[in-house]
Amino acid sequence: MNNYYLKIADIKIHVKSPFKINIGVESKDFISKYEDEDILLEYIEIKEPLKIDGTLVYDNTVKFYKTKDGFIHELYPGPNMEAYAWVKPVNKHYYEVKYLSGKEKNIDYSRNIIDIMNIEQVLNSYNIFLLHSSFIKYQDKAIIFSAPSGTGKSTQADLWEKYEQAEIINGDRAALRKIDNKWTAYGLPIAGTSGIYKNKKAEISHIIVLRQGKENKLTKLSPREAFIKLYSETLVHTWDKEFQENIVNMITDVVQSVPIYQYECLPDKSAVDFLKEQIIKDRDLVVETN
Numbered sequence: 001m002n003n004y005y006l007k008i009a010d011i012k013i014h015v016k017s018p019f020k021i022n023i024g025v026e027s028k029d030f031i032s033k034y035e036d037e038d039i040l041l042e043y044i045e046i047k048e049p050l051k052i053d054g055t056l057v058y059d060n061t062v063k064f065y066k067t068k069d070g071f072i073h074e075l076y077p078g079p080n081m082e083a084y085a086w087v088k089p090v091n092k093h094y095y096e097v098k099y100l101s102g103k104e105k106n107i108d109y110s111r112n113i114i115d116i117m118n119i120e121q122v123l124n125s126y127n128i129f130l131l132h133s134s135f136i137k138y139q140d141k142a143i144i145f146s147a148p149s150g151t152g153k154s155t156q157a158d159l160w161e162k163y164e165q166a167e168i169i170n171g172d173r174a175a176l177r178k179i180d181n182k183w184t185a186y187g188l189p190i191a192g193t194s195g196i197y198k199n200k201k202a203e204i205s206h207i208i209v210l211r212q213g214k215e216n217k218l219t220k221l222s223p224r225e226a227f228i229k230l231y232s233e234t235l236v237h238t239w240d241k242e243f244q245e246n247i248v249n250m251i252t253d254v255v256q257s258v259p260i261y262q263y264e265c266l267p268d269k270s271a272v273d274f275l276k277e278q279i280i281k282d283r284d285l286v287v288e289t290n
Helices: 110-117 119-124 153-164 223-232 241-257 269-279
Strands: 002-008 011-017 039-046 054-059 063-067 070-075 085-091 094-100 128-138 141-146 167-170 173-179 182-186 201-212 217-220 260-265
Touching (some): 039 110, 070 110, 085 110, 110 119, 119 128, 128 201, 141 173, 153 167, 153 201, 201 223, 217 269, 223 241, 260 269
Parallel strands (some): 011 039, 039 094, 141 201, 201 260
Antiparallel strands (some): 002 011, 054 063, 128 173, 173 182, 182 201, 217 260
16 A cells, blocks of 8 residues: 655645555645645545436536535546546545546546545635635745736736745645634645646735736725635635535635735736835735725
């Protein structure tokens, strides 16, 4: 039996597998040397496809079924192909992965662990959610740039790295978790096309919702406006009421605890200078309020 230990958003994950898992570049920083666990993910070989007695609630690149024992996650190697693995969260501490004999090659890469576990569900059970964003660390605090794809969050992160020596922790996702009554951002082993996967964390100083503009204009968002912006950039399982309610509660807390601003900005150094001037006022921002 092969044993692997990962640490994601301070959640310790033990993976137990009868086959060897290849550790990819995105996972290396998240491998833990400590052999302890909050969660056990166990791979179990089966000879016949699993028969699911439940209702299909989600059908896209994967399927989710609602059963009397909870949600079962069914995996496929591609469109119009037969399922090869089934994931059942027995409880928040134990995930059972049953896979068809001979299909190990579909799941023997470390990146598959994140997909198989349905990482947003795992983290949700520990009151953590994923925000579509670029996460930089500046003066030991996190600045989160959130925006739809193609709106400039990677550009702004790169500009802060270039002109302010900020450290980019993740270019596409951040995990948000409240620790000691402070919202903290964590890097993740998933990062879209940015290729930046750092296992670091920092207390969140600001969340900046980006919009492209013809000038640099910073607008403080009301809690209601901020909630709408963040919710739209959060992956939510709408078929899972408990998951959805937990997301709503967490985002409601974030928008009441963290300064959140909409920033219409230019893709150049002036955007960094303008935002920095506001940030160094130690959250006592003089901004336009809707």
